[in-house]
Amino acid sequence: MAGASERILECVIVTPEATVLEHPAQFVVVPLYDGELGIAPGHTPLIGRLGFGEMRLTEGNRTWRFYIDGGFVQVADNVISVLTPRAIAAEKLDTAVIGEQLQTVQTRPANSPETLAARERSIAQSRAQLRVARHAGGRPATSAAH
Amino acid sequence: MAKARALDKRRKSVRNIRKITRTMELIATARFKKAMDRAHAATAYTKRMTALVADLAHSGLDVDHPLLVERPTTERATLLVLTGNRGLCGGYNSNVLRLALARLTELQTTIPQLRVEVSGKRGLAAFKFRGLAVDECFTHFEDKPTFGEVDVLATRYLEEYLAGRLDRLDVAYTKFQSVSRQIATVETLLPLGSLAEGPVDERASRKQYEFLPSAASILEEVVPTSFKIKLFKCFLDAAVSEQVARMVAMKSATENADGLIKMLSMTYNRARQSQITSEILDVLGGVEALKSS
Numbered sequence: 013m014a015g016a017s018e019r020i021l022e023c024v025i026v027t028p029e030a031t032v033l034e035h036p037a038q039f040v041v042v043p044l045y046d047g048e049l050g051i052a053p054g055h056t057p058l059i060g061r062l063g064f065g066e067m068r069l070t071e072g073n074r075t076w077r078f079y080i081d082g083g084f085v086q087v088a089d090n091v092i093s094v095l096t097p098r099a100i101a102a103e104k105l106d107t108a109v110i111g112e113q114l115q116t117v118q119t120r121p122a123n124s125p126e127t128l129a130a131r132e133r134s135i136a137q138s139r140a141q142l143r144v145a146r147h148a149g150g151r152p153a154t155s156a157a158h
Numbered sequence: 159m160a161k162a163r164a165l166d167k168r169r170k171s172v173r174n175i176r177k178i179t180r181t182m183e184l185i186a187t188a189r190f191k192k193a194m195d196r197a198h199a200a201t202a203y204t205k206r207m208t209a210l211v212a213d214l215a216h217s218g219l220d221v222d223h224p225l226l227v228e229r230p231t232t233e234r235a236t237l238l239v240l241t242g243n244r245g246l247c248g249g250y251n252s253n254v255l256r257l258a259l260a261r262l263t264e265l266q267t268t269i270p271q272l273r274v275e276v277s278g279k280r281g282l283a284a285f286k287f288r289g290l291a292v293d294e295c296f297t298h299f300e301d302k303p304t305f306g307e308v309d310v311l312a313t314r315y316l317e318e319y320l321a322g323r324l325d326r327l328d329v330a331y332t333k334f335q336s337v338s339r340q341i342a343t344v345e346t347l348l349p350l351g352s353l354a355e356g357p358v359d360e361r362a363s364r365k366q367y368e369f370l371p372s373a374a375s376i377l378e379e380v381v382p383t384s385f386k387i388k389l390f391k392c393f394l395d396a397a398v399s400e401q402v403a404r405m406v407a408m409k410s411a412t413e414n415a416d417g418l419i420k421m422l423s424m425t426y427n428r429a430r431q432s433q434i435t436s437e438i439l440d441v442l443g444g445v446e447a448l449k450s451s
Contacts, residue, residue: 024206026199026202026203026206027199027203027305028199028200028203028305028386028387028390029196029199029200029304029305030196030199031199031202044370045371046371049370056368057365057366057367057368058367058368058369058370059210059213059214059367059368059369059370059373059376060369060370060376061370061371061375061376061379082379083383084210084376084379084380084383086206086209086210086213088365088367093206093210095203095206095207095210095383097305097309097383097386098305098306126317126321130313
């Protein structure tokens with residue numbers, strides 16, 4: 013642990029409204045547009061497009077979970093910058109509220125390509141939030157099984 | 159007697175007004191600090207965004223996107239005017255409006271279809287007073303515009319632009335430069351023109367990046383995002399500037415009230431003194447008259 017902790021990542025989550033998190037981590041998982049990506053110290057410089065999903069940060073034996081609402085991730089020199097319109101800590105998500113939201117979104121009429129796309133987007137967002145919330149509520153933050 | 163009492167009454171009313179302006183000043187100061195913090199947080203985001211765009215551009219990618227290209231003919235344009243919901247903030251609203259109206263008349267001569275959208279009750283009132291039509295109005299933007307609220311607007315503009323229902327978007331707002339300097343400006347946000355802004359950190363942009371899924375796909379997402387953030391910045395700047403303007407206006411109002419109270423007190427004291435003197439003279443006159451009789 014002592015030797016390994018020398019190489020750590022610096023993780024920053026920024027939204028247009030605030031810097032949500034600025035914390036060192038040993039391992040970070042970000043939700044890319046098509047699946048999760050794990051980032052360990054010494055990762056190659058990378059710019060990636062994010063999807064809706066869960067971001068996890070592990071430092072020591074603590075794990076932080078966030079719902080990330082799309083955006084970008086940039087990795088360079090062991091610094092991970094996550095630029096997202098919205099980042100919500102997983103503990104703050106309420107399954108009941110999101111479920112309700114999902115239902116109202118699903119019943120929203122969509123009669124043009126644009127509204128249809130907007131609806132699909134909202135549904136995907138709500139479902140991802142629900143997944144993150146269930147994930148966080150299910151078990152203590154140690155291992156992440158899918 | 160009457161004069162002194164009238165002066166005292168006036169002094170009281172000035173004191174009450176002073177209390178109000180002083181409180182408004184304090185509130186504006188507190189709000190300004192909060193708005194300022196939010197603006198700072200947004201700067202952190204824009205900075206990283208700019209760095210990301212610079213890295214993208216450096217990877218040899220052709221920065222080409224429909225939002226960046228100016229259209230050969232501008233048929234449809236929208237002018238968005240950001241004003242405050244409240245007055246009592248010096249020249250804040252009138253400065254923006256003066257500029258917006260000038261741009262409006264300028265655009266009207268060249269562009270056949272012009273839409274006007276106004277945010278803030280003050281702007282709406284001004285347009286109504288001049289008998290100008292407003293196509294859309296918003297009054298829900300207060301001193302804390304959230305990204306979610308602005309996102310709704312921005313998404314609509316983007317959709318309209320990409321669908322060809324909009325060729326140009328101008329925003330009239332007050333740009334915040336420093337506490338002592340806010341300038342009313344009109345900016346063209348669509349088409350975006352160029353993405354990269356400000357000095358680029360050379361050292362950072364020399365790195366070779368891996369792109370997931372591809373640089374082109376990331377660019378596709380970066381361009382709308384940078385438009386959204388630009389529009390959000392306009393709203394934030396407007397909010398900060400409004401609070402600063404109110405703070406300064408209320409501060410000078412309070413100072414003016416202080417001066418007025420001082421002056422009124424002096425006149426009141428003089429009036430009271432002369433009144434007492436004349437009363438004493440009356441009494442003395444009475445005594446003299448009794449003595450002589």
